[in-house]
Amino acid sequence: MAVVVMHAVASMDGYIADTHDDVGPLFEWYFNGDVEIVDGGPFKVSKASGDYVRPMWQSIGATVIGRHLFDLTNGWEGRPPAGEHLVVVSHRAKPAGWHPEASCHFFDDVAAAIAKAKELAGSRVVAVAAGDVGGQALATGLVDEVALDVVPVVFGSGKRYFGPVDRQHLLEDPDVVIRGDRVLHLRYRVRR
Numbered sequence: 001m002a003v004v005v006m007h008a009v010a011s012m013d014g015y016i017a018d019t020h021d022d023v024g025p026l027f028e029w030y031f032n033g034d035v036e037i038v039d040g041g042p043f044k045v046s047k048a049s050g051d052y053v054r055p056m057w058q059s060i061g062a063t064v065i066g067r068h069l070f071d072l073t074n075g076w077e078g079r080p081p082a083g084e085h086l087v088v089v090s091h092r093a094k095p096a097g098w099h100p101e102a103s104c105h106f107f108d109d110v111a112a113a114i115a116k117a118k119e120l121a122g123s124r125v126v127a128v129a130a131g132d133v134g135g136q137a138l139a140t141g142l143v144d145e146v147a148l149d150v151v152p153v154v155f156g157s158g159k160r161y162f163g164p165v166d167r168q169h170l171l172e173d174p175d176v177v178i179r180g181d182r183v184l185h186l187r188y189r190v191r192r
Helices: 024-031 047-059 067-078 110-121 132-139
Strands: 004-011 015-017 060-066 085-089 104-107 125-129 145-151 176-179 184-189
Touching (some): 004 132, 015 024, 047 060, 047 176, 047 184, 060 110, 060 132, 085 110, 110 125, 110 132, 125 132
Parallel strands (some): 004 145, 060 085, 060 125, 085 104
Antiparallel strands (some): 145 184, 176 184
């Protein structure tokens, strides 16, 4: 069965974007090296980051995002950065005629979205974008692991990594701690 991993790049103070959805320097490390994350893709990172990110992205079968991220990225035109399937949590339907060839599914409930993503991913990883949807999935016990790529910047305000989480959730000690160039990769199992 698929492992569900909540993931995003975050500032030191836990933001995934500023209040205007600008990621500022959060993604600069994606372009500061010479190791490709995906063959022929635009991302070139340090060797340490590449050794971690490349296999992680290759393990993803389905990605779960919220409607806000879908609208910001136009669903990556039906080709998410990692994985073959996109599952969107939204109270609005998929736009009419939007990339009919894409494996993109819309649900108005985070649990139903995660269930569909697990079905689509099979034994591969389900990546859940951090933020509101990721926070909802964590709060309802649907997340197995939390992965953060922490960049040395302080935003002070913005879109929170854990979104609306309003109570304590315990994580295990990190089982991944990798220092890249201008990024620290961390991964934790959720304590059950």
